[in-house]
Amino acid sequence: MGFGRKVTIAGAGKTPFGAFPDKDLRALSVEAGKKALADAGLEPSAIQAFYLGNFAGPEFTSQNHLAPYISTALGMTGIPSTRFEAACASSGAAFFHAYLAVSAGVYDTVMVLGAEKMTCQPTPRVAEILGGAGDCSGEMRVGSTFPSVFGMIARRHMHDFGTTREHLSSVAVKNHENGALNPDAQMRKVITLEQAMKARYIAEPLNLYDCSLVSDGAAGVILSAERGDVLVRGVAQASDYVALEEKADITTFPAVREAARQAYAMAGVAAADIQFAELHDCFTIAEIIAMEDLDFTPRGRGGFASLAGETRRCGRIPINASGGLKSKGHPVGATGVGQICDVVQQLRGRAGERQLQRASLGLTQNLGGSGATCVVSILERI
């Protein structure tokens, strides 16, 4: 791969994540985009291309052709303006392609923005739309939803590795503890391990507190070849089969392993060098598997490490200090860039009560569907 210029993040901004009946998808996007521009000290005219990550705007809101719909509202016309879709990794994919273009010297300054508006649809329809990230001709046709897909994954992980109900709930407890300190989080509520373990089932063995939220929100970053205070040391995107039935093993995601391998190689670091991470905890089991696929723990030991407190803010490798998708919220298309904004905030030492002590090298992992897409980024304070 012949790209080679340094790429920095010169600005970052996001909306709070939550339910915002008075703000449509474009209004949320414009709010995040303006914050990112202001943070970078740039005018819209400085942006040479617009990369939008959005999973299912047309299904949630009817509006399609969202990239120019949003970029023109931000005062940017004429430039290439494109929507990237890769399920829940949509804005991760947008970030990856934007990185390539800046690194390769095509553009000097671009905006990457992720957005989703979900709370305008009733929950059964939300589940149906999210199901589109799985195999609609197979698992979804016979009645699966994403909680049940990850329920099967959790069950298998428990069977193969001895992961327990307590392990899963320890992820939820930790992420709620962090999210309670995040003013932009959707659910700022500390929960006890007992509460987390005894919640009602959504898709056994996953209960209410194992599942992330249905959210509205947007997040934007400005990538620049020159002026930013955060360096993108590595970023990689990889893919795999969409349907659960096509995967050789449902307790590990090859796309995550491959994206991590490439991102570590680009950055010239090992898993042990990463000081903190924002992982894609769409379900508690997903955070546990991500810990393993990223080599933060050995295979099968993610749940044990979580229960032992290794991923708390004071632990060996703090994970989801933002509160994660679980507590912060999961506006699908916004999540990838949202994670990057959260890491940038930590790297800059501006995470308030959630600020980590060791925060100069962080990682984000953005997952699409049940592992068919993954984008891993490694960011460093300059």
Next chain:
Amino acid sequence: MGFGRKVTIAGAGKTPFGAFPDKDLRALSVEAGKKALADAGLEPSAIQAFYLGNFAGPEFTSQNHLAPYISTALGMTGIPSTRFEAACASSGAAFFHAYLAVSAGVYDTVMVLGAEKMTCQPTPRVAEILGGAGDCSGEMRVGSTFPSVFGMIARRHMHDFGTTREHLSSVAVKNHENGALNPDAQMRKVITLEQAMKARYIAEPLNLYDCSLVSDGAAGVILSAERGDVLVRGVAQASDYVALEEKADITTFPAVREAARQAYAMAGVAAADIQFAELHDCFTIAEIIAMEDLDFTPRGRGGFASLAGETRRCGRIPINASGGLKSKGHPVGATGVGQICDVVQQLRGRAGERQLQRASLGLTQNLGGSGATCVVSILERI
């Protein structure tokens, strides 16, 4: 812009366009992708990244996360696999971004594939889904559809420039004449000028023969830094306002003018050097305006030039020798790459009865919505 390697098209393949109740979106895509690979003499393992153009697969078919869903079915796993959406210019946008990556040296060999499956929905729902490419909070909310949006555009063009009913119909007659010779076209039917002029109205002044078709289909190309027989001399993507009411003038599309300007500059050619073109005739008036925005004719003279026969296969600048969207079909997400496949076929001298005599430098113009996105490509036989 610092990209600079030559990019060639090493393989091209498409399905016929039409209504195929027995083939789903993935089956059509796999068919086109395999043809492109076979044409290039490459195995799936040679492909380093997958660029999918698709407008509204999730709304037409429920299935989202389409890029890995399709690429894995083609035997490609692990690689970055992403869906690009820019309304009817979705696969044009995918082609543009793929070009950037190969030209900049990020990848040597990638696949760009466009696909759409539309005939599975009833016509009113198709109109609603297509409406998502316009402004759903404005023009579409008050009852517009795309035929009525382009109807307003046509009316204004008639008012400002003296374009006539006969002018519009001359585009339809010519495209049907060409499409009748194309074995892959959806509607192989010669029509008379009288038939075209007297057809029933869809949205006045546009009648049945002014409107392109609802279609299923897929088209793929392999971009290569080395081995192809067609050179991509220029390609550019530009954007503009989505809503008609935000445009200063609805009879010209700034995104088309900007993309054309950049593509001509990259290629080092002028409009007069282009020997033939595939233009985005979603409606007859769109072909007329494209002729003007691309500088094939002066402003306001597109209809006159069409009626005078200048765009016929034997004319000064043959346009839509394939039959165009009007006769060949318009599976929205497939159209951009489909146009490129048609130009490649002409450049290679393999267009059968439609073969043009002067066919060494061709252009494609792929439009999104009512002009909010445009991708222009210039291709040359090596």
